[in-house]
Structure formats: C-alpha cells, structure tokens
Amino acid sequence: MRLPFFLAKRFVAGETFADAVPKAKELNSKGLKLTLDLLGENIKDRKTTDKTTQAYCDLLDGIREQELDASISIKLTMLGLDIDKEYCRDNLDKLLEKAKERDLFVRIDMEGSDYTQMTFDLYYDALEKWGKKVGIVIQAYLHRTRDDIDELIERQANVRICKGAYKEPSNIALQNMADIRTAFKEYTTRLIEAANYPRIATHDDILIEWIRSHVRENNVPKQRFEFQMLYGLRQNTCEFLAQKGYPVRIYMPFGTEWLPYYSRRLRERKENVWFILTTMFKK
Ligand SMILES: Cc1cc2nc3c(=O)[nH]c(=O)nc-3n(C[C@H](O)[C@H](O)[C@H](O)COP(=O)(O)OP(=O)(O)OC[C@H]3O[C@@H](n4cnc5c(N)ncnc54)[C@H](O)[C@@H]3O)c2cc1C
Numbered sequence: 001m002r003l004p005f006f007l008a009k010r011f012v013a014g015e016t017f018a019d020a021v022p023k024a025k026e027l028n029s030k031g032l033k034l035t036l037d038l039l040g041e042n043i044k045d046r047k048t049t050d051k052t053t054q055a056y057c058d059l060l061d062g063i064r065e066q067e068l069d070a071s072i073s074i075k076l077t078m079l080g081l082d083i084d085k086e087y088c089r090d091n092l093d094k095l096l097e098k099a100k101e102r103d104l105f106v107r108i109d110m111e112g113s114d115y116t117q118m119t120f121d122l123y124y125d126a127l128e129k130w131g132k133k134v135g136i137v138i139q140a141y142l143h144r145t146r147d148d149i150d151e152l153i154e155r156q157a158n159v160r161i162c163k164g165a166y167k168e169p170s171n172i173a174l175q176n177m178a179d180i181r182t183a184f185k186e187y188t189t190r191l192i193e194a195a196n197y198p199r200i201a202t203h204d205d206i207l208i209e210w211i212r213s214h215v216r217e218n219n220v221p222k223q224r225f226e227f228q229m230l231y232g233l234r235q236n237t238c239e240f241l242a243q244k245g246y247p248v249r250i251y252m253p254f255g256t257e258w259l260p261y262y263s264r265r266l267r268e269r270k271e272n273v274w275f276i277l278t279t280m281f282k283k
C-alpha cells in the first residue's frame with residue numbers, strides 16, 4: 001500500500017524532478033544553494049539499480065538544463081551496495097563520469113553502520129579517481145569518527161558532518177545528546193581548522209550558535225565553511241544565516257520512495273509527528 005504524498009510534502013519537494021524544480025528555483029533565488037536527493041535506499045535487484053543509476057545521471061543533466069545552483073547526494077545502497085560491491089563501484093563510476101562531464105558535484109550520504117566501512121572504501125577509491133567531484137559524510141555519534149576524521153583531513157576530503165540519523169547500539173555510537181553535541185563540536189573544530197571547506201549539517205540551535213561564536217572568536221571567515229539543513233526544516237534560520245553572509249545549502253529530497261526518509265524525520269522530533277497529524281486533519 002502506498003501512503004498519500006500529502007503526508008510527506010513538508011519534507012519532500014515532490015514526487016518527480018519536475019515537481020521539485022519550482023521550489024528549487026525559489027530557494028536559489030533567496031541565495032540558498034541546494035543538494036538534490038532522489039529518494040530511495042536498499043535496492044536489491046540489478047534492473048531497478050540500473051534504472052536508478054540512469055535516473056541520477058538524468059538528474060545531473062536536469063540540474064544543468066534548469067540552471068540550478070545544486071549538487072546531488074546519493075546513497076550507495078541505491079547503486080547496488082547490497083548486491084555486489086564491484087557492481088556498486090561501476091555504477092558510482094558511471095555517475096561520476098557524468099558529473100565530470102556536467103561539472104557537478106556528487107556527495108555520498110552515510111547510511112547505517114553496516115555500510116560505513118564499505119562506504120569509506122568506495123569513497124577513497126572514487127576520490128583518487130575523480131578528485132574534487134565527490135564527497136562524503138561523517139556522523140558525530142559514531143565512535144570510529146575520531147579516527148576517520150584524521151584520514152579525511154589528510155586526504156583533503158570534501159566532508160559533511162552531521163549527528164547521524166540511524167539507530168545504532170552503544171558499542172558503535174554515542175547515545176546521549178550532550179555527548180553527541182560535544183563530539184560534533186570537537187570534530188567541527190578540527191574540520192574548520194584543517195579541512196577543505198567543511199559542510200556543517202544541523203538544525204540544532206545550540207550547535208549553530210556555538211559555530212557562529214567559535215568562528216567569530218577565532219577570526220574564521222564566514223566563507224570558510226557551509227551550513228546545511230534539510231528541506232522543510234528551519235527555513236527562516238537558513239534565510240537568516242544567508243543574510244548574515246554564511247553560505248547555506250538546503251538538502252532537497254524528491255521522489256516516490258519517500259517513506260524511510262520521512263520516518264527518520266518523524267523519529268527525530270515529536271513536533272514533526274504533531275505537524276503531520278494536523279496536516280492530515282486539515283485535508
Ligand atoms: C543536510 C543534511 C544532510 C544529512 N545527511 C545525513 C547522512 O548522510 N547520514 C545521516 O546519518 N544523517 C544525515 N543527516 C541527519 C542528521 O544526522 C540528523 O539526524 C538530523 O540532522 C537531526 O539532527 P540535528 O542536529 O539537525 O538536530 P536535532 O537533533 O533534530 O535537534 C536538536 C535540537 O535542535 C533544535 N531544533 C531542531 N529542529 C528544530 C526546529 N524545527 N525548531 C526549533 N528547534 C529545533 C532543538 O533544540 C532540538 O532539541 C543529515 C542532516 C542534514 C541537515
């Protein structure tokens with residue numbers, strides 16, 4: 001059974017790229033850059049994976065044709081990581097070839113901990129082959145991030161830092177918000193010092209205010225990093241930060257396979273569940 005799209009529309013820009021384009025143009029016109037994300041994860045068959053790889057390539061063409069200020073984010077389980085690692089690598093290469101042709105950037109989202117090592121392996125190979133066209137995500141809640149970050153800085157990787165959205169056990173990840181915030185601050189400090197233009201993905205006012213005062217006190221130029229937030233959350237904050245001169249990018253998902261993404265957003269905040277319920281009763 002497919003749930004009706006109106007449930008998802010707070011967090012998802014549409015079911016097709018064409019639906020998302022007007023919203024994308026509106027955000028671009030406010031000085032906000034975009035990361036477009038064709039929704040879906042964990043594809044188990046090659047036919048659907050091949051179609052998805054092609055859809056990502058078409059998305060890169062669409063971004064150029066529509067003259068959007070946008071990059072894309074992908075999940076390796078959409079490119080066949082659950083089927084075969086080498087097959088996934090070939091699909092990633094196809095996509096990065098297209099990104100190079102179109103002079104566009106592709107970020108590999110970080111999924112649950114079963115995929116972390118494989119994602120780093122494929123990313124580091126892609127970084128050697130395709131250089132600046134590809135980036136990765138680190139999750140502050142993972143214990144291993146303390147070591148991963150050294151290697152990422154060493155390799156001058158293009159990194160987005162976020163807290164981490166998947167339910168992980170305590171031997172793998174921090175469980176409490178205060179500890180996750182402390183780790184987030186420590187890693188962000190290192191990225192701002194040493195990495196090439198880090199992307200800082202959070203809606204958390206405590207972290208946003210901390211970053212703003214940290215860079216002010218340390219004379220870090222606002223153009224040295226970028227704030228990133230999800231479509232449908234904190235748009236006023238995004239516009240406020242952009243007006244203050246910080247680069248800001250909105251992660252804009254679209255597509256019919258929105259349920260897992262949508263469920264993670266609901267789990268993150270009780271207020272989101274309330275919002276959906278009131279939307280349902282307005283219909
Ligand atoms: C651009 C982007 C890309 C991401 N990519 C990945 C990825 O590849 N892999 C992954 O695992 N996760 C990813 N995430 C999700 C991320 O890991 C977190 O799960 C998600 O961002 C929630 O954490 P948070 O820091 O934004 O704030 P939360 O932990 O949701 O909120 C913390 C506090 O922030 C304040 N706050 C938050 N929202 C609001 C609001 N609407 N109004 C008022 N106060 C608010 C509240 O004080 C709240 O208690 C991404 C997130 C972003 C923004």
